[in-house]
Structure formats: C-alpha cells, structure tokens
Amino acid sequence: xxxxxxxxxxxxxxxxxxxxxxxxxxxxxxxxxxxxxxxxxxxxxxxxxxxxxxxxxxxxxxxxxxxxxxxxxxxxxxxxxxxxxxxxxxxxxxxxxxxxxxxxxxxxxxxxxxxxxxxxxxxxxxxxxxxxxxxxxxxxxxxxxxxxxxxxxxxxxxxxxxxxxxxxxxxxxxxxxxxxxxxxxxxxxxxxxxxxxxxxxxxxxxxxxx
Amino acid sequence: xxxxxxxxxxxxxxxxxxxxxxxxxxxxxxxxxxxxxxxxxxxxxxxxxxxxxxxxxxxxxxxxxxxxxxxxxxxxxxxxxxxxxxxxxxxxxxxxxxxxxxxxxxxxxxxxxxxxxxxxxxxxxxxxxxxxxxxxxxxxxxxxxxxxxxxxxxxxxxxxxxxxxxxxxxxxxxxxxxxxxxxxxxxxxxxxxxxxxxxxxxxxxxxxxxxxxxxxxxxx
Numbered sequence: 001x002x003x004x005x006x007x008x009x010x011x012x013x014x015x016x017x018x019x020x021x022x023x024x025x026x027x028x029x030x031x032x033x034x035x036x037x038x039x040x041x042x043x044x045x046x047x048x049x050x051x052x053x054x055x056x057x058x059x060x061x062x063x064x065x066x067x068x069x070x071x072x073x074x075x076x077x078x079x080x081x082x083x084x085x086x087x088x089x090x091x092x093x094x095x096x097x098x099x100x101x102x103x104x105x106x107x108x109x110x111x112x113x114x115x116x117x118x119x120x121x122x123x124x125x126x127x128x129x130x131x132x133x134x135x136x137x138x139x140x141x142x143x144x145x146x147x148x149x150x151x152x153x154x155x156x157x158x159x160x161x162x163x164x165x166x167x168x169x170x171x172x173x174x175x176x177x178x179x180x181x182x183x184x185x186x187x188x189x190x191x192x193x194x195x196x197x198x199x200x201x202x203x204x205x206x207x208x209x210x
Numbered sequence: 211x212x213x214x215x216x217x218x219x220x221x222x223x224x225x226x227x228x229x230x231x232x233x234x235x236x237x238x239x240x241x242x243x244x245x246x247x248x249x250x251x252x253x254x255x256x257x258x259x260x261x262x263x264x265x266x267x268x269x270x271x272x273x274x275x276x277x278x279x280x281x282x283x284x285x286x287x288x289x290x291x292x293x294x295x296x297x298x299x300x301x302x303x304x305x306x307x308x309x310x311x312x313x314x315x316x317x318x319x320x321x322x323x324x325x326x327x328x329x330x331x332x333x334x335x336x337x338x339x340x341x342x343x344x345x346x347x348x349x350x351x352x353x354x355x356x357x358x359x360x361x362x363x364x365x366x367x368x369x370x371x372x373x374x375x376x377x378x379x380x381x382x383x384x385x386x387x388x389x390x391x392x393x394x395x396x397x398x399x400x401x402x403x404x405x406x407x408x409x410x411x412x413x414x415x416x417x418x419x420x421x422x423x424x425x426x427x428x429x430x
Contacts, residue, residue, distance in 0.1 A: 007273075007274075007275045007276065008275055008276065008277060012275065013275045013277055013278055016273065016274070016275060016278070017278050017281070017282075020270075020282060020285060021285060024285055024286065024289040027289065027293075028289060028292055028293065028296070031293055031296050031297075032296055035296055035297070035299070035300035038300040038301070039299050039300050039303075042299070042300070042303040043303075046303065046307075127307075129310065131385075131386075132244055132245070132385060133244060133245075133364055133365060133380075133382070133385030133386075134382070134385065183382055
C-alpha cells in the first residue's frame with residue numbers, strides 16, 4: 001500500500017503557504033493592473049463632472065462632459081487644493097475644491113462662482129461619509145440646487161437648521177440663506193463652515209492666488 | 211456525504227437559512243439594509259464570494275495542511291472579495307462610491323467562512339459552489355425583505371422610486387441601525403413559527419414516533 005502523503009510536514013506547510021499566497025496575490029495584482037486605466041478614467045470623469053456641475057454647465061454623458069471640460073475649463077497650474085478657471089460668455093468663473101470636517105469624516109466639495117463673487121454658480125459634492133438618509137442627504141439634488149445662483153452675503157451663505165420641509169429646499173436666491181437637512185444639524189453646520197472656506201478660497205483664487 | 215442540489219437549495223433558503231436559523235452575517239444585516247440598491251449589490255457580492263471561495267477551497271482541500279487551514283480559507287475569501295472590489299471600482303464606480311468600506315467588509319461575513327468550513331472542506335467543487343451560491347441567496351432573500359421595509363418607511367421609496375404620498379413623513383429610525391434589530395427579530399420569529407407549525411403538522415399527519423423531515427432546530 002502506498003504511503004500516505006504527510007500534509008503536516010513542516011517543510012510542506014511552509015512551502016504550501018508561501019506558494020498559495022504568491023499565486024493569489026499575483027492574481028490580484030494582475031487584476032488591479034489591468035483595471036487601473038479604467039479606474040483612473042472613472043475618477044477623472046467624476047472630477048470633471050463635479051466641476052462642470054458646480055459651474056452650472058450641463059452635459060449628457062461622459063463623452064460630452066470630457067469635450068465640454070476640455071473646451072471650457074482650465075485647471076490653475078500649481079493650485080493646491082485644485083482650482084479651475086472657466087471662460088464663460090459673461091466673464092471669468094472660478095471653481096475650487098475644498099475639504100472640511102463633516103460629522104463622521106471629511107467632506108470634499110467643488111464650489112464655483114463668477115469673478116465678482118456676488119453669487120455662487122453652484123456646488124457639487126465629491127466625497128462624504130455622512131449618515132445615510134440623514135446627513136448623507138446633502139448629496140441629494142434638492143439640497144445642492146439651493147446653491148445655484150445663491151447670493152453670497154458677507155462672505156458666507158447661511159444654512160438654517162431644521163427648516164427643510166419635504167425635500168423642497170429654499171428657493172429665494174437673494175437672501176444668502178438655504179435650508180439645512182432636518183435631523184442632521186451637525187452636518188448642516190459643517191456644510192456652512194465648508195462653504196465659508198470655499199468662498200474664502202474662491203476670493204483667493206480670483207485674486208490671482210494659488 | 212454528498213447531498214442533492216435541490217435539498218441544499220431548500221436548506222439554505224429556508225430550513226437552515228444562514229441569517230434566520232444559523233444567525234450568521236448579522237453585522238452586515240444591520241449595516242447595509244437601509245436601502246434596497248446597496249443591499250442587492252452587497253448580497254450579490256456575498257453570494258459570489260461564498261460560491262467561488264467554496265469552489266476553490268473544495269478544489270484545494272486535499273492539498274491544504276490542517277495547521278494552516280483557516281489561514282488559507284481567509285486568503286481565498288479575501289482574494290475573491292478584493293477582486294469584487296476591484297471590478298466594482300472599474301465598472302460600477304457609482305455603486306462602489308456609495309458602498310465605500312462595506313465591500314471590503316464582506317471578508318468578515320461569517321457565512322462565507324462558515325460554508326467553507328462546514329461544507330466545502332468535505333464536498334466536491336461543483337456542489338460546494340452551489341452550496342455557497344444558495345447560502346448567499348438565502349442571505350439575500352432575508353436582507354432584501356428587510357431593506358424593502360426600511361427603505362419604504364425610512365425614505366418613502368424603493369430603488370429610488372417614490373412610493374409614498376407627498377405628505378409622508380419618513381421614519382428616521384428605519385434608516386438607523388436599531389430598526390434592523392427589531393425587523394430581523396420579527397422576520398426570525400415569523401420564519402421559525404412557520405417552520406414549527408409545518409413540523410407539527412407533518413408529525414400529526416404521520417402519527418408515527420419518528421420526527422418530521424425538516425432538520426430545523428426550531429422549537430414548537
């Protein structure tokens with residue numbers, strides 16, 4: 001009778017573990033490498049789309065977004081965090097990327113405004129980790145649309161806590177006041193601070209700063 | 211030791227459901243069930259990870275030394291989960307962004323390792339794949355049912371489509387984790403009651419001292 005192969009032999013255990021790890025890790029590395037260009041393109045598109053959204057430039061798909069972005073938007077060289085300038089029919093507009101503390105983690109937004117900084121063009125949220133269904137609702141259209149053309153009063157836009165009714169939002173663009181998310185007062189306050197930071201950054205970039 | 215595919219399906223979906231009867235994978239049940247879309251992506255991920263890791267581990271079972279058995283299981287499971295994460299990032303970037311860290315957490319789902327240890331370690335590759343897939347489907351069925359209730363009451367919508375009338379006030383508690391606790395408990399209570407009733411009926415019909423066919427541990 002053939003002697004049974006000893007699987008508990010220490011040399012076999014070590015070699016087996018080593019080879020198995022190497023094979024599986026190599027598989028993952030290959031998959032990662034193969035999809036890297038696609039992932040980069042996705043990230044690029046998400047960023048470009050956010051800038052176009054903030055500037056209020058409409059597009060219908062990735063291809064159109066890419067061509068619109070290429071023709072209308074120019075990143076400002078050396079600006080950190082990223083900032084963009086766009087030549088529009090009514091003059092020069094700026095878009096800036098700003099990160100601030102939310103309730104659970106960092107919130108990154110893009111905010112855009114014309115050179116005079118009188119009104120915001122709009123905002124778009126790039127990343128947030130707020131509570132789904134509560135603070136996470138800052139990513140819903142009704143919330144973001146409130147900033148479209150909103151007047152900047154005294155370097156800020158106020159967000160009123162607990163004012164939102166049924167997800168409609170404030171629609172007076174002249175009062176420098178938008179509705180916060182009910183039940184997410186802390187996130188709304190965080191957004192107010194991040195917007196103040198964004199407006200200060202827009203002023204800096206519009207003044208020729210990096 | 212080999213079981214019939216049909217019986218495995220019924221066991222994993224109902225009589226030995228991983229969530230309802232084995233009470234596995236409860237952590238993710240609480241975390242991802244507040245909207246149906248994320249629940250679907252997450253449970254499809256779990257089903258595929260369980261199926262493929264069961265298949266792979268079953269193929270390898272004669273080579274794996276006992277000493278490093280669990281390490282190899284974790285290695286194979288994380289391999290498939292990271293692969294799913296990479297594919298989501300490349301081909302479904304929106305879903306990947308919304309799910310965030312949850313996809314990586316599939317690795318810690320007890321169902322996958324439970325099936326690897328309890329089934330794939332002693333069965334042939336194809337039937338292990340089937341067992342993993344149906345276990346994932348059993349998990350999916352329960353989670354989607356819970357997610358439906360939570361999304362309808364918490365957001366007033368299903369898969370983003372508004373269901374509830376304009377004046378509906380969303381139940382904030384349905385969005386937060388505590389609601390999953392009592393919903394899971396209610397579904398378990400219902401399922402175990404149904405199973406116990408069936409068992410009792412089968413027993414009465416037979417009127418024999420032999421116990422009924424269902425392997426359910428539920429008490430009458």
